[in-house]
Amino acid sequence: MEKTTKILVDEHKNILKVVDVIEHECDLVESGKKLDKDFFIKAIYFIRNYADKFHHAKEEDILFKELLKDSVQERLHCNPIEQMLHEHEKGRNFVKLTETGVKKGNSKKVIEDARNYINLIRDHIYKEDNILYPMSDEALDKKTQKDILDRFSKADKLKDKDKKKCLLIVNEFKKR
Template identity: 40%
Template sequence: MQAIDILMQEHRVIETVLNALESAADRLGAGEDIPMDFFFKAADFIRNYADGTHHQKEEGILFTALETNGYPKDAEPVSIFMDEHVEGRRLTKGMTDCAERIRSGDAGAKAELIQHARDYIILLREHIQREDNVLFPMADDILADGHRQLLADFNRADDELGTKDKYLRLAEELAKI
């Protein structure tokens, strides 16, 4: 398995949660009672798997390897992906803030929650599409000889966090919404 394959497999897991989040947002918008715990769990997955595991591999390992090979983090395309990671964090915080307000009785936060969720879904789907079709093939070419080290670094990052299995199970749970 190549290092890039790990990132692409993680994208598929993230897409499972994006699909569940979209379903929950649509159903909430249609007036169905969706437990706020779903949104808190989705945000937990986003923060700790999509961002904490996956994006940290990109930012801390892949982008650093690209920088070592002449592609600085502050230049395109890497800078665009970094900015999108930041925007995703902002939208996730907005989602959890709105879910907390709803839980506290502020029904007016429902439309904001739905909008934050939809904005996050759009951002991440486009982000994943560009990474899969632009960034990863570029990285594959540039880092052809460094895949073994990247793979070891990715596996070490998973081992250090020790949360991969927990969040894979959470993705399966969220998909049942």
């Protein structure tokens, strides 16, 4: 695996960890636990800042843009990027709906929308790890890989504070 996609796969692992904890909390709420608003607010903060602003930004602003260049497109046997972008949008919408449910204290809505998000993001990550990233490793040359890596680290530096906060949430959630 190239370093660029390895970074993204590792970020997926953090997202999946948090998503597992959210799913567990949904199960608890479903079996009668009171809606823990603080938990869901924290989970939504993580998704927005880590999954979206941190991880999806690397895909949308950097990697996908490279893959969409004509010279690269010629070498791809299919183009899943439109679909990936559509799924990012869908995910943002589910998160918004979950947030609305949390604000209203509507447990049923929170569970439903959070589960929609969980299913979507698991499926999305599976497709990226197994289809899109291997494709990217094959299609992009060494110079482009190096260039992407530089841009990744520049993008990370800008969001360093949020990243640290999000990684604390991952660690906290792991202990739940």
